[in-house]
Amino acid sequence: MPKVLIVEDEEPLSLLLRYNLEAEGYAVESCMRGDDAEVRLRESVPDLLLLDWMLPGISGIELCRRLRMREDTERLPIIMLTARGEEAERIRGLSTGADDYVVKPFSVPELMARVRAILRRANPEVVSSMLRSGDIELDRETHRVRRSTKEIHLGPTEFRLLEFLMTSPGRVFSREQLLDGVWGHDVYVDERTVDVHVGRLRKALNRGKAKDPIRTVRGAGYAFNDQFAVA
Ligand code: CA
Numbered sequence: 324m325p326k327v328l329i330v331e332d333e334e335p336l337s338l339l340l341r342y343n344l345e346a347e348g349y350a351v352e353s354c355m356r357g358d359d360a361e362v363r364l365r366e367s368v369p370d371l372l373l374l375d376w377m378l379p380g381i382s383g384i385e386l387c388r389r390l391r392m393r394e395d396t397e398r399l400p401i402i403m404l405t406a407r408g409e410e411a412e413r414i415r416g417l418s419t420g421a422d423d424y425v426v427k428p429f430s431v432p433e434l435m436a437r438v439r440a441i442l443r444r445a446n447p448e449v450v451s452s453m454l455r456s457g458d459i460e461l462d463r464e465t466h467r468v469r470r471s472t473k474e475i476h477l478g479p480t481e482f483r484l485l486e487f488l489m490t491s492p493g494r495v496f497s498r499e500q501l502l503d504g505v506w507g508h509d510v511y512v513d514e515r516t517v518d519v520h521v522g523r524l525r526k527a528l529n530r531g532k533a534k535d536p537i538r539t540v541r542g543a544g545y546a547f548n549d550q551f552a553v554a
Pocket of ligand 1: 330331333376377
């Protein structure tokens with residue numbers, strides 16, 4: 324299980340990141356101060372660090388600089404979280420040794436994709452390509468989906484839709500958010516298209532008495548229900 328340390332003093336953001344990372348199978352630790360993070364990083368080094376720029380104690384940028392000078396954290400993958408307006412400073416961030424940065428407010432699925440990409444680059448064997456929930460397994464590498472060991476055949480859009488929903492279990496996505504996340508910003512597709520593909524995905528997933536893992540939230544959209552019982 325890859326370990327991720329979140330250093331972020333905005334508690335709601337830290338909790339949101341923890342929730343999403345844990346859903347993807349990471350072991351998550353968090354702290355809210357730069358100096359506390361430094362102490363913790365002397366005790367154990369995670370597989371990846373999500374580091375806020377502005378922190379009490381010592382700043383993210385200073386911590387990043389110090390970590391790069393330590394032999395055991397010299398290559399630790401670091402993603403900096405910066406607020407809008409600090410963008411001009413990002414060059415300084417990267418030159419300080421961060422591997423990547425995201426500007427707040429960022430899209431959580433996009434950050435998760437970057438976390439995976441950076442971990443895979445740094446340490447290919449640590450990142451599992453499998454997403455699991457209940458009796459459903461989705462393999463991102465081979466694009467295979469199974470439910471209770473039975474192979475499920477999905478079209479490319481249904482596959483991406485399921486992958487997107489499975490990476491944020493419990494979260495309700497509006498049709499617009501699903502269009503952005505699955506179809507992309509530049510594609511013009513009617514919101515009803517989402518309903519059509521959700522319908523196809525459900526049909527493929529729910530054979531026999533299998534419980535429907537996709538929840539329709541009236542007036543809001545859809546969620547992948549991580550609480551669904553294994554039928
Ligand atoms: Ca901050």
